[in-house]
Amino acid sequence: MRSRTAHHDSRAIDAAVPPNTRVYAVGDIHGRSDLLAETIARIDDDARRRPVEHVVEVYLGDYIDRGPDSSGVLDLLAVRLVRRHAICLRGNHEAILERFLRQDADALYHWSKLGGLQTLASYGVVPRSRSGFETPSAIRRSLMELFPREHELFLQCLRNSFVCGDFLFVHAGIKPGVPMNLQDPEDLYWIRDEFLNSEINHGKVIVHGHTPVDHPDIRQNRINIDTGAWRTGVLTCIAIEGASVLVL
Structure with a gap:
């Protein structure tokens, strides 16, 4: 397992969070609880060594x-x-899980192509193979029986976006040119090229994940911190304080 050393890289950016505030933002986790535990320990250690009045933790979605x-x-x-009043955003993968759990068993077909079978297995639900056919409804019932109440409550607490100072945190990005209050949640979960290729000033610096990159991509209008943790073993966390963006 590869891990980042503290103070790996620091960049100044033309945006800032409020005074006496540090925001820790964590990219797409995708089932890597080992990397998340290590990242949480790194956040706690950094906050102990560099005390600040207000600490905000933001997780950018795609936990599963x-x-x-x-x-x-x-x-x-x-x-x-x-315990830490962490801000947990909804990613496209959580949106599909919620759809599957709440009303649409047929979402399983889409979900299974995006790694959903690994999530089912982590809850002890292993669909039978060719020898025994199970309907999506039966699999949904099995998951609902095993899905902890704490996880249901967690999903209910997910947000689509979060603003702190000059930064807007979302999972995938935003539709360029559309005011935040008119953004389609589907774009916040799913958008790629139209947002990634845009060089316009969005009014806030957008901190996002969703599209894996080799290294944190820090630009003047957006910051991408999805480093493909599930396959690379690198879960990226940045600390934003003042106008400084630090890769923890």
Whole structure:
């Protein structure tokens, strides 16, 4: 497992969070509870060594799927949400899980192509293979029976966006040129090229994940911190304080 050393990289940016405030933002986790536990320990250690009046933790979504321990990730984040008042955003993968749990068993077909079977397995739901056919409704019932109440409550607490100072935190990005109050949540979860290729000033610096990059991509109008943790073993966390963006 690769990990980043503290103070790996620091950049100044033409934006700032409020005084006496530090925001820790964490990219897409995708079932890697091991990396999340290590990142949480790094945040706690940094906050102890460099005290600041207001500490805000923001997790950018895509906690589940692909990696081996989605259930364990939600365990850790549910505790963080309660004890540290962490801001947990909804990613496209959580949106599909919620759709599957609440009303649409047929969402399983889409979900399974995005790593949903690994999430089901982390809760002890292993659909039978060719020898025994199970309907999506039966799989949904199995998951609902095993899905902890704490995880249901966690999903209910997810937000689509969060603003702090000159920064807007979302999962995937925003539709360029559209005011925040008119943004379609589907764009906040799913958008890629139209947002990624835009060089306009969005009014806020957008901190996002969703599209994996080799290294944190820090630009004047957006910051991408999805470093593909589930396959690379690198879960990126940045600390934003004043006008400084530090890769922790």
